[in-house]
Amino acid sequence: MHIETKAIHAGRRVDPLTGAVSIPLHTSTTFERAADGSFPTGFEDARDDNPTRKAFEDALAVLEGGSTAIAFSSGMAAITAVLEGHGGAARVIVPDDMYFGIRSLIDETDIGTRFEFIAVDMRDLDVLRAAVSRAPTGLVWVETPSNPLIRVVDVHAACQIAREAGALSVVDNTWATPVLQRPLELGADAVVHSATKYIGGHSDLMAGVVVLPQGSPLERPVRMIQRHKGSVAAPFDCWMALRGLQTLPLRMRAHCAGAQAVAEALAAHPAVESVLFPGLPEDPGHALAGTQMSGFGCMLSFVVRGGAEAAMSVAGRLSLIVRATSLGGTHSLIEHRASVEGAKSMAPAGLLRMSVGLEHPQDLIADLHQALALA
Numbered sequence: 480m481h482i483e484t485k486a487i488h489a490g491r492r493v494d495p496l497t498g499a500v501s502i503p504l505h506t507s508t509t510f511e512r513a514a515d516g517s518f519p520t521g522f523e524d525a526r527d528d529n530p531t532r533k534a535f536e537d538a539l540a541v542l543e544g545g546s547t548a549i550a551f552s553s554g555m556a557a558i559t560a561v562l563e564g565h566g567g568a569a570r571v572i573v574p575d576d577m578y579f580g581i582r583s584l585i586d587e588t589d590i591g592t593r594f595e596f597i598a599v600d601m602r603d604l605d606v607l608r609a610a611v612s613r614a615p616t617g618l619v620w621v622e623t624p625s626n627p628l629i630r631v632v633d634v635h636a637a638c639q640i641a642r643e644a645g646a647l648s649v650v651d652n653t654w655a656t657p658v659l660q661r662p663l664e665l666g667a668d669a670v671v672h673s674a675t676k677y678i679g680g681h682s683d684l685m686a687g688v689v690v691l692p693q694g695s696p697l698e699r700p701v702r703m704i705q706r707h708k709g710s711v712a713a714p715f716d717c718w719m720a721l722r723g724l725q726t727l728p729l730r731m732r733a734h735c736a737g738a739q740a741v742a743e744a745l746a747a748h749p750a751v752e753s754v755l756f757p758g759l760p761e762d763p764g765h766a767l768a769g770t771q772m773s774g775f776g777c778m779l780s781f782v783v784r785g786g787a788e789a790a791m792s793v794a795g796r797l798s799l800i801v802r803a804t805s806l807g808g809t810h811s812l813i814e815h816r817a818s819v820e821g822a823k824s825m826a827p828a829g830l831l832r833m834s835v836g837l838e839h840p841q842d843l844i845a846d847l848h849q850a851l852a853l854a
């Protein structure tokens with residue numbers, strides 16, 4: 480079955496009680512016992528399980544080609560559950576160009592002291608191999624394309640290196656989504672998502688998911704963290720995410736086409752020093768992305784000539800593209816990452832990161848052109 484069809488049907492069916500085609504939103508926090516004390520529907524307490532959340536989890540497991548999905552209240556809750564649940568060595572290899580939320584988790588919570596994080600450029604497989612062989616390693620954490628440098632990491636090779644070293648590999652597939660990249664098929668031991676982004680798709684829900692293959696050692700600990708530590712995905716967010724999922728393949732194609740057009744226009748502009756986007760043939764990640772992704776993604780960064788001040792004033796002149804953090808919604812968003820991330824940021828001073836939305840690409844290009852004209 481094709482992903483467009485799975486996105487609409489997986490985890491759902493016409494409601495047998497009412498004939499409703501759209502899956503019902505179940506808000507009940509508790510479920511009735513039978514006279515013998517059993518729970519005939521399998522549902523007992525909404526923190527343990529809930530029909531709407533279960534449908535979302537089942538759909539995500541199918542889309543990623545996994546066996547189980549476990550939904551949390553945010554992408555960060557899903558990430559934290561994998562870190563806390565993996566049970567292996569406390570040494571975790573992360574990308575040096577890591578999502579800033581993980582940097583903050585390390586720097587500002589106990590996660591940073593309970594685990595040892597080693598940041599490497601995973602594009603260099605020898606560097607990754609050396610990092611995992613230096614000491615027992617529990618997890619290799621892969622983000623591709625990366626944030627905000629839009630680097631592409633070889634998922635198959637990185638997962639193989641992790642396996643040979645006795646570590647579990649985890650791929651954050653938020654940016655690519657299962658429409659463009661399926662890490663479990665490339666050898667990953669786990670996939671995490673911020674469903675807040677493309678899966679929801681409209682910047683109006685917050686949720687996260689861990690997807691695991693059959694027999695994963697992570698399944699029980701991550702499920703127990705979901706149940707007992709309590710950061711479960713809310714039924715309404717799951718219902719909205721299921722709604723979003725139905726158009727995910729269509730939206731991703733439109734996002735990708737828009738990003739490609741915007742990247743090409745920016746690359747041709749004299750006020751732009753460089754464009755970081757694997758869809759451009761000269762990008763270092765172009766060939767690799769072509770082998771492991773079915774599209775080049777919808778996130779790009781570009782460096783404005785003149786540094787931070789010039790970049791900030793370009794962002795300040797935009798009238799259609801919204802100055803806001805996050806990504807994956809219908810609105811195009813732009814952000815000066817160096818000022819958001821502070822001293823540890825790998826973003827060049829003139830870098831603006833853009834989440835290309837679903838507006839017509841020519842309107843986005845016109846907005847960028849007028850903002851860049853004075854740069």
Ligand code: PLP
Nearest residue numbers: 553554555578651653673675686
């Ligand atoms: N992973 C990636 C790659 C992200 O970009 C983000 C948020 O931007 C997250 C995880 C965190 O997700 P959430 O905002 O749902 O906690």
